[in-house]
Amino acid sequence: MSTTLAARRRAALSALIVAVASVLLLTTALARVADAHGNIVDPASRNYGCWQRWGGDFQNPAMATQDPMCWQAWQADPQAMWNWNGLFREGVAGNHQGAIPDGQLCSAGRTQNGRYNAMDTVGDWKAQNISTNFSVKLFDQASHGADYIRVYVTKQGFNPVTQPLGWGNLELVGQIGNTPASQWTAETGGVSIKVNGTAAGRSGRHIVYTIWQASHLDQSYYFCSDVNFGGVQPSPSSSASPSASPRPSTSPSVSPSPSRPPSPSPSSPPPPGGCSATYALTGSWPGGFQGDVKVTAGSSAITGWTVTLTWANGQTITQSWGATVTTSGSTATAKNVSYNGSLAAGGSTTFGFLGNAPNSSNGAPGLTCTPS
Incomplete structure (x- = not known):
């Protein structure tokens, strides 16, 4: 074998090794993304609550005055x-x-390279009214189950509006042990479980702190939920259940462009007893996009809703949350799921989806909303 041929074979072998290593690294990275799959949706954690309230309108300057703690979090990351x-x-x-x-309890010790640091910011976070006998609802997209879930509440006298949260401020008020996902409640897009807690002697503002030890890896999740025990004002969260099923973490990790705010579709006020729907483009990438639809009841309560989306540019919905979606040609039909069909007069909820956009144009769909 000539020296030149041997050198070429060694170079080819080296290139193959590099290629295989690259594939393994990518596979490992994707697997790690797929591992991240849950949050406390009731009472909503800080970052889930900010997404729930503002995910479809995150560039609205009104957030700075209406929900300043969420505003600083959106601005931070x-x-x-x-x-x-x-x-x-x-x-x-x-x-x-x-x-x-x-x-640093609310950011899990500034985890993920500081992505969640703003969750530790001390201030007047929106707080949900709950009773001292309560439960937390954990939504798990990947059905990992739990080695255990522990629920803590801050001690009476702690003020989350002015004090940073420390371990000494917490008292364990509820927990469950090893619980496989097969014992959780099946929901659209995942499973959920409730853990009961008793916060006797508490009143006013507090933090509910939840630790979820997932079963698939040594992976620990940490959530701060701001609550008000014995409050009489309406809760900042629109309902006891999440207004939208969590987004699948398999979606592209693309955030909406800061220079391009979501563009809601026009909608007239909902008629009495009826409902209306508005659309917002919340993210886009070559060949695909992410959208939200807000459903609002009219002047009378409704028990269910159906939204029809008519696309003009060949778009198709590939995955949805907060609604059951079927597609026929250029028309997609979205029906409420179990927890977000009933809306009080003037009340609203949202559902979201991922879609394919095969053409360069990606215009907003035509929308109709029918109550039931």
Whole structure:
């Protein structure tokens, strides 16, 4: 064998090794993305609540005055909300206090390269009214199950509006042990479970702190939910159940362009007893996009709704949450799921989806809303 031929074979072998290594690294990275799949949806955690309230309108300057803590979080890193299901640490081995310093509990110790740091910001976060006998609802997209889930509440006298959260401020008020996903409640896009807690002697503003130890890896999730025990004002969250099923984490990790706000479709006020729907483009990439639809009841309550979307540019919906979607030609029909069909007069909910956009144009669909 000539020296030149041997050199060529060695070069080809080296190139093959590099290619295989690259594929393995990519596969590992994708697997890690797929691992991140859950959050507390009731009472909503800080980043899930900000996504729930503002995900379809995150550039609205009114947020700065109406919801200033969410505003600072969106400004700090929008991906903390788009990736609401990734607030976790790995390799903690149960030593949560050793891994997470005081003052950093809501960001899981500034996990994910600081993406969630704004969750630790002290201030007047929107708080949900709950009773002292309550439950937290955890939504798990990947059906990982739990080694355990622990629910803590801040001690009476702690003020979350002015004080950073530390481990010494918390008291364990509820927990469950090993619970496989097969024992959780099946929902559209995943499974959920409720964990009961009792916060006797509490009143006013508090933080409910939840630790979910997922079963598939040594992966620990940490959630801060702002609550008001015994409050009489309407909850900032529109309902006890999430207004939209969480977004699948398999969607492209593309946040909407800061220079391009979502463009809602025009809609006339809903008629009495009827409903209306508005559309917002919340993200786009070559060949695909992400959208939200807001459904609003008229002057009378409704028990269900159906939204028809008519596309003009060949778009198709490939995945949805918060609605059951069927497609026929250029028309998609979205029906409410179990938890977001009933709306009070003037009440609203949202559903979202991923879609294919095969053409250069990606115009808003025509919308009709029919109550039931």
